Amino acid sequence: MKKFQEFFFYHFYKTLFGLGLRIYYKNISVSGLDKIPLDQPIITTSNHPTGLMDVLLASYFIKRQIKFTAAGALFKDRLQAAFLTSVGTIPVYRRKDSPDEQDKNVESFEYCFQELESGGAIGFYPEGTSHPEPWVNPIKTGAARVALQAEERNNFRLSLLIIPIGINSLYPGKFRGSVLVNIGDPIEVKKYQAAYQQDAVEAVKSLTAEIQRGMEACTFHLQNKIMLDIFDILKTVGVEEIKLGDEKITNNTEKIYLISKKLEQESVDIKDSKGKASARLNSLSRDLSDFKNRMQKLNLVGHPFQGIRTVVKFISLLLILILSFPLVMPFTIADILPSILSKNLGRKLAGKDISLIPAGRLMMGTVIFILFYLFVFIVLGLIFNFLAALVICFTLIIGGYLTLWYWEALKGFTDAFKKILLWLTKRKEIQDLIERRSVLFNELKISLF
Numbered sequence: 001m002k003k004f005q006e007f008f009f010y011h012f013y014k015t016l017f018g019l020g021l022r023i024y025y026k027n028i029s030v031s032g033l034d035k036i037p038l039d040q041p042i043i044t045t046s047n048h049p050t051g052l053m054d055v056l057l058a059s060y061f062i063k064r065q066i067k068f069t070a071a072g073a074l075f076k077d078r079l080q081a082a083f084l085t086s087v088g089t090i091p092v093y094r095r096k097d098s099p100d101e102q103d104k105n106v107e108s109f110e111y112c113f114q115e116l117e118s119g120g121a122i123g124f125y126p127e128g129t130s131h132p133e134p135w136v137n138p139i140k141t142g143a144a145r146v147a148l149q150a151e152e153r154n155n156f157r158l159s160l161l162i163i164p165i166g167i168n169s170l171y172p173g174k175f176r177g178s179v180l181v182n183i184g185d186p187i188e189v190k191k192y193q194a195a196y197q198q199d200a201v202e203a204v205k206s207l208t209a210e211i212q213r214g215m216e217a218c219t220f221h222l223q224n225k226i227m228l229d230i231f232d233i234l235k236t237v238g239v240e241e242i243k244l245g246d247e248k249i250t251n252n253t254e255k256i257y258l259i260s261k262k263l264e265q266e267s268v269d270i271k272d273s274k275g276k277a278s279a280r281l282n283s284l285s286r287d288l289s290d291f292k293n294r295m296q297k298l299n300l301v302g303h304p305f306q307g308i309r310t311v312v313k314f315i316s317l318l319l320i321l322i323l324s325f326p327l328v329m330p331f332t333i334a335d336i337l338p339s340i341l342s343k344n345l346g347r348k349l350a351g352k353d354i355s356l357i358p359a360g361r362l363m364m365g366t367v368i369f370i371l372f373y374l375f376v377f378i379v380l381g382l383i384f385n386f387l388a389a390l391v392i393c394f395t396l397i398i399g400g401y402l403t404l405w406y407w408e409a410l411k412g413f414t415d416a417f418k419k420i421l422l423w424l425t426k427r428k429e430i431q432d433l434i435e436r437r438s439v440l441f442n443e444l445k446i447s448l449f
Contacts, residue, residue: 006088010065013087018060020366026176029254030061032183038064041116041158044123045143045211046165047219048130049172052359057167057181058123067115068123109146116150116160130355132172134220134231144207147189148196156193161186162211166218168257170235173358178253182218220260226285227264233288237295238302242441262448287440294433298422304433305419314416317409328406331399338372373397
């Protein structure tokens with residue numbers, strides 16, 4: 001009965017908040033789903049940039065029920081504990097949070113073993129705490145210990161795999177931002193059998209190190225100041241005109257991920273005797289930094305001016321915004337109250353942990369808007385008839401999407417207008433920026449290819 005309840009609530013919340021994910025993020029890219037087997041035990045290990053949002057992203061796209069581990073301290077709140085327990089979350093009691101409850105980990109680990117022995121999936125966030133920076137902190141040994149002990153209990157016949165996952169975003173948790181979910185190459189636990197039987201402690205360390213490398217390969221994981229500077233600059237100036245090997249890759253986040261990984265590898269491969277990064281990378285960083293400063297003085301983001309393309313964008317968005325204004329405003333007004341409630345209650349749900357704010361807003365927004373549409377449906381059904389109420393509610397939902405698109409179009413129009421105005425009033429500076437950008441991106445392409 002318990003397994004059925006966990007299965008039901010897990011898939012119920014997965015479907016419910018999956019709808020919220022599709023609205024919260026403007027673009028979600030997922031790669032490597034084919035690396036996750038559907039018929040053998042797995043442990044997923046992911047970085048942790050946006051708190052509970054990382055759990056929602058992993059559970060929504062992976063076609064398996066995952067029993068995630070979570071800090072035991074989260075189970076002290078009765079309402080929170082009821083939610084976590086309902087989806088099969090496994091409490092893990094960390095020494096720093098619960099020094100007097102370490103003995104409870106025996107029961108938690110036993111639950112993990114049984115789940116894996118039945119062919120299930122366990123999810124770990126081995127960094128321990130959530131952080132938005134584009135790197136992977138040194139991970140804890142819990143995932144490796146559970147994996148090796150589970151295999152040992154079964155004479156290393158479980159065929160257990162560890163799947164590294166990377167959650168990548170230029171601005172973690174940003175509403176209507178983009179996120180890239182990377183699924184890495186599986187790690188076969190059985191290959192550590194001989195090492196574990198010889199020295200369990202060293203085997204755990206070795207497996208943990210391999211998990212760390214796997215997670216780093218799936219994430220930005222920028223290891224030095226030069227690359228962090230370049231990453232920060234590329235976020236501001238954009239890389240839309242750079243063509244990568246796969247022409248299907250048009251998402252800015254995915255492009256910057258691939259560019260950063262390529263440059264990071266160069267910074268690792270090319271070192272002088274003093275361990276400094278290559279002179280070319282240093283030079284590129286300085287030039288990009290100077291270019292970014294000049295862009296910021298004019299309050300510009302992305303390409304300074306793309307000629308006729310910017311003008312066409314400006315005119316087309318202006319016409320669309322004017323023509324759609326009467327249509328969008330009623331929906332905007334209708335959504336004001338649930339939008340404000342979602343934002344404020346989401347913050348309250350997160351409490352003092354700012355990493356939980358995005359998930360809080362998503363979860364509260366999903367529930368509040370569904371209740372809002374349900375209330376409207378019932379009221380209109382009583383006043384008119386339920387068929388008319390259904391049509392109106394469906395129109396409101398479509399209108400909500402239209403409202404999101406409208407305000408994004410307004411941002412695009414404002415950006416295009418500002419760039420045209422600068423072109424007309426400060427043409428020399430804009431021309432210099434365009435020429436400088438062309439030179440810099442040619443240098444960047446040389447580093448990449």
